[in-house]
Amino acid sequence: MERIEGTRAVLVTESEPARVEPTRPRLRTGRRRIGGGMVEIPIRQDIEPASAILTNPVLAEAKRECSSCGHPVGRTSGGLPGASEGVCPHCGAVFSFTPHLEAGEVVADQYEVQGCIAHGGVGWIYLAIDRNVSDRWVVLKGLLAPSGSQAQAIAVAERQFLAMVNHPSIVKIYNFVEHPGFDGRPVGYIVMEYIGGTTLQSLLATQRAEMPQRQDKPMMPVEEALGYLLDVMPALSYLHSLGLVYNDLKPENIMLTEDNVELIDMGAVSGIGDCGYIYGTRGFQAPEIVRTGPTVATDIYTVGRTLAQLTVDMSDSRYSETLPDRDDVPVFQRHESFYRLLVRATNPRPVQRFSSAEEMATQCRGVLREVLAEQTGVPHPGTSVLFTMHGCEFGADLAPHRTDVLVDGRMHITRLGARDVARALPTPVPTDDPESDWRIDWDDGIAALDGDLQVALKCFQRVIAAVPGEAAPKMASAATAELMLETEDAGNAEPLRQWCEQYYRTLWRTDHSMVSAAFGLARQRAARGDRALAIDVLDEVPLTSRHYGEAQLTAVLMLLDGKPVADITEADLRDAAKRVGGLSATEPRVLQVRAIVLGAALDWLRAGETPATNTPILGQAFDEEGLRLGTEAALRELARHSPRRRHRYTLVDLANSIRPPSWM
Incomplete structure (x- = not known):
């Protein structure tokens, strides 16, 4: 099985858009929402087709590589400009970076070429007008196939199934045609819908260029990146349901339009498990694909890599197949759940990744809610599909319970109890395949609460790694750490307290119905000696909560008691x-x-x-x-x-x- 990389179009830096009979754009201003309505972004005007045409389509020399062996070709040497056509000195393959279709040329007696708009892994991408269907704008892109007329014919036949793909977040495929190439042999083309938006790669480049004064060029905000990917993951899920794999997800292949976020460039799509030529891009493609072929797991890997490339500077070649260490990346330090999401999606072992696009999307939504709550200071609660609703709370009455001594004259134990925690934690929703599931770790953790807290904490941490967007394992981990604080020696207390406080804070900040987290966070802050911050948390318990009175009484005791x-x-x-x-x-x-x-x-x-x-x-x-x-x-x-x-x-x-x- 052979892996071919570099499938997507790249912007040509030497050219400027031509102004060919521009039409008046439909101006829209304001903002719209992505990510299931959770993330607000500005509306970006679509690019009018005619204005996207390049006046001088010349591929930058830095982008010129042999499509067969990947070595640089067509570069300046000895003071002479690089050739746009020739033979690779390393493998003998013919290369050509000149357009093969000219403006005015008609392909398949139907598509009138207007010019080039970008360059991709198999040549130039052309804008054309469909003279048979209302003069609509279309895009012609060369098929990903080896040379030779027979191979091209096979490629055209094999790609016909893509015309049946129909999803609002996937570029529409209209047709597959052939046209004589520069050597007279037929060349296959995919005829696609023209989408006049902006790729996420271009959007990121623009955002970074707008802040030239900063030494650390900012990447895309995590919440924005998650919102975009959440909008295209249903498209991946749709392809997987058809037995197809997209194969080449990356920021260049995700287009943001005025109204939608869409997958473009369907040229690399293949069937699950297909052999032969496998197309993808270094830094995004799963390393095992040459062995396993395209799978759902290889697509999940590209989702994780795309999120990482949008939010973290991954220019260092060391990270072509790995993630930077969490301690080296501020974004990962600030958003631990996001880091864990990427770690699972890009796990070297395919079986350890998310099992489906839907499963990953569920966790993305949970992580996004945490990120938005942290960024805005406004709770973003959501309902879990993996756990039942919280049956009860724990630890809300610990401080007021101490005052019962005034009523009955007896001292009352007011420490957090493991059994109280176990009773309060939600129950996982049953699954059809429990044998290879995180639910085993969850059950083991619950069982260990009443015996071995170290084991319980490790179990709950494994659950967090598997479902980083879920609240339940974070609540379980925080409570377990708090229980350990009552038994551990002082040398281990500080790391446990930090862990405990971090999870309680994340949970309460995200969802104000998780009152156990509010009381837990208040207890940790009070234990640090910061009663004022502890009371601030208790004051956030809403008046509508049945634990409002306990929060107020606890605040009173923090003001005066002791x-x-x-x-x-x-x-x-x-x-x-x-x-x-x-x-x-x-x-x-x-x-x-x-x-x-x-x-x-x-x-x-x-x-x-x-x-x-x-x-x-x-x-x-x-x-x-x-x-x-x-x-x-x-x-x-x-x-x-x-x-x-x-x-x-x-x-x-x-x-x-x-x-x-x-x-x-």
């Missing part, structure tokens, strides 16, 4: 009182937290502090008498709710000791 009186400010007390006062009297534990706030305010006054204003706090005058009365009332109310007689007496005694002195 802090020396000298470190408490009047602002802390008033903030805490406002939060408690804003909750319903039926909110669980609000009474005991109310007692804590009033007691803390009383201690603050007795420590010699003076409030700046006399504004009441929780309905009580902000003076010693008022706070004594309020605290006494709260303690007596707690006594009425206590289930233990002895503790009721303790609370009453405490209330009596706090009651203001009476002379009656």
Whole structure:
């Protein structure tokens, strides 16, 4: 099996567009959306056909390579300009970089050539007018086939099936024709729809050129690249359903029009498992294709490589078949899930890649939601198709639960429990092929939560690697790391805390319905000593959440609980009182937290502090008498709710000791 590279057209730098009877463009301005409506981009005007014609079609010498052996040919040597036609000195193959069709020439008695618009791996690409069908604009591209009339005839016959391909994101194939070449032998051409858009390669080049002052030329934003690829992946899935493989996905072959994102250049499409000539491009083509032939896995590889080439500077030849190390690329450091997506898509072992374009697209959507949430600060929640909905939350009541000691006199364990985590995590949706699936690792991780946390964490990390756009394995990993923090020695605490905080932050930032992540993130920030940031997270829990009250009570305890009186400010007390006062009297534990706030305010006054204003706090005058009365009332109310007689007496005694002195 032979691999042939360089199939797609390249822009010719020596030529400028000719102005041949330009038509008035249909001007559209504004913005539109890609990536399932998640990514907004500016509308780019389509290129009018006549203005795309090159006035002087000369291929840049730097682009001239032998189509047989890949060696440079037609280059300047000894002060003499390179020849546009000749014989390769390395393999003896004939090369020609001059157009074989001239303006005005009619192909197959139907297509009137207007000129060249680009140069591809098998020669020039021509713009023509279809004189038999409403003078529509079409594109003629040479067939990818070895020379010889018989081979050309076979190539034409083999390509007829492409005319039946019909998808809104795939360029339309109209016809397959032959026309005498420069040596008189027939040359096959594909007749395709003209698409007057901009390739992603050109778009990226334009974006980078617009920032010449920057030393680190920026690549395409990750969210934009994901949006474009999400729009063309249904086309790949469609081809795969027909038993076809696109083979040559790369930024040059993805066209952005005013209304769509489309695959162009169908010349490299082949059947799954076909032998013979395999076309592709170095840096994008899967390394195993010469052994396995075209497969769904080889197409998945090109998707991953295309995403990488759009977002990361891959000009170093070391990365022709590998990715840069995560620690060397800021984009990968900032978007770990995106990095994991690329790692799986380009795995050297085809069986480890995504099994289908649909599976990869599902993960792309999840990763895109994370990226957008990070970039915009606005949540972008989505519904998983691989996991059931979260049945319950964990860790939301840990801090308020500590205050139950005021009601029953018993100390309560308020650490995160492995069984609580296991019960709260969602369940994977069943699959028809569980034997070779990440679900095995998921089940092993759940089982290990109650025994070996190290094993559990490794299992959940493998699930993240397999489905990097899913929230469930990140939640499981964060919770497992938090459980380990309660058992590991101090030397391992910091890496685990960073890991834990990273996943909780990503989950909460992306989806504000994942309240467990908010409480987990708040706990990690509080453990670092940053109570203010912890409270900021708790304040993001929406009023509509059933855990809103717990978030407010937890924030109150972070403001006051465990802090020396000298470190408490009047602002802390008033903030805490406002939060408690804003909750319903039926909110669980609000009474005991109310007692804590009033007691803390009383201690603050007795420590010699003076409030700046006399504004009441929780309905009580902000003076010693008022706070004594309020605290006494709260303690007596707690006594009425206590289930233990002895503790009721303790609370009453405490209330009596706090009651203001009476002379009656």
